[in-house]
Amino acid sequence: MEGIHLNDVHVQFDHPSGITIAVDGVTQRVPPRSFVSIVGPSGCGKSTLLAVIAGLQPATSGSVDINGRRVTGPDRDIGVVFQEDSTLPWRNVSENVEFAMQMAGVSKGERAAKAAAAIELVGLKGFESSYPATLSGGMRQRVALARTLALQPGVVLMDEPFAALDQQTRIFLGAEVRRIWEQTHQTVLFVTHDISEAILLSQQIWVMSYRPGHVIDVIDIDLPDERDASIVSSTRFNELHNRVWTSLQKESMRGFQDVETA
Numbered sequence: 001m002e003g004i005h006l007n008d009v010h011v012q013f014d015h016p017s018g019i020t021i022a023v024d025g026v027t028q029r030v031p032p033r034s035f036v037s038i039v040g041p042s043g044c045g046k047s048t049l050l051a052v053i054a055g056l057q058p059a060t061s062g063s064v065d066i067n068g069r070r071v072t073g074p075d076r077d078i079g080v081v082f083q084e085d086s087t088l089p090w091r092n093v094s095e096n097v098e099f100a101m102q103m104a105g106v107s108k109g110e111r112a113a114k115a116a117a118a119i120e121l122v123g124l125k126g127f128e129s130s131y132p133a134t135l136s137g138g139m140r141q142r143v144a145l146a147r148t149l150a151l152q153p154g155v156v157l158m159d160e161p162f163a164a165l166d167q168q169t170r171i172f173l174g175a176e177v178r179r180i181w182e183q184t185h186q187t188v189l190f191v192t193h194d195i196s197e198a199i200l201l202s203q204q205i206w207v208m209s210y211r212p213g214h215v216i217d218v219i220d221i222d223l224p225d226e227r228d229a230s231i232v233s234s235t236r237f238n239e240l241h242n243r244v245w246t247s248l249q250k251e252s253m254r255g256f257q258d259v260e261t262a
Helices: 046-054 093-103 108-121 137-150 167-184 195-201 229-233 235-261
Strands: 004-015 018-030 035-039 061-066 078-081 155-159 187-191 204-208 215-220
Touching: 004 046, 018 046, 018 061, 018 215, 035 046, 035 195, 046 061, 046 078, 046 155, 046 187, 078 137, 093 108, 093 137, 108 137, 108 167, 137 167, 167 187, 167 195, 167 229, 195 229, 195 235, 204 235, 215 235, 229 235
Parallel strands: 035 187, 035 204, 078 155, 155 187
Antiparallel strands: 004 018, 004 061, 204 215
16 A cells, blocks of 8 residues: 555654653544655654654654555665755755756766756756855755755655754755655655644644653644645634644643653
């Protein structure tokens, strides 16, 4: 069966002072070609869960299957966009976008063609020869996105890719990500702290509890497929925002109190 299947995924970390359970029994499915976001308080295991799906972190128990194949390690069909600026300062935009393909052994001609297509897709055409130091933070994140898309993965995982950007840029790039998803039909799993961002982008939202993290609510986003930032003022958008926040509020308070008493 296609899509992402999480089957009773547990992740724990052993420390000299004891055991930390980061993810506790997550069983969920992301249908193929869908856009799902995960929200939850800091420290709830969102990024850990994404790392397990990407094959970057082994699960302590349970399993992940993507398009019918068990995840046992990094896979070229799974693309990841991280929060941190991952552009290489000594490479221009085209060279940055080609980098992952170069590491994967893609031929020079194919790399150039795919990089050009990905650069145009993310709206950076005309900046191919620019270096990261001359680009804004939002543009550098577009480079990172283009580098992932150039590999043409079936699944794209995004771990708070816009967290370091200002709100206006986040909204603009979020709309671009949704436009790209509508064009590419990839399966996207997106981690964010921003409820509005999750609603604006997604077809479904998973709300995770505070540690140990598990999914406590699954909310279908029944907004029109054709949507932009103007929809945030609609009645239905605000109803959905309240639903997510109601599920999240108690868990966020648990996390805050845990930090205060640590």
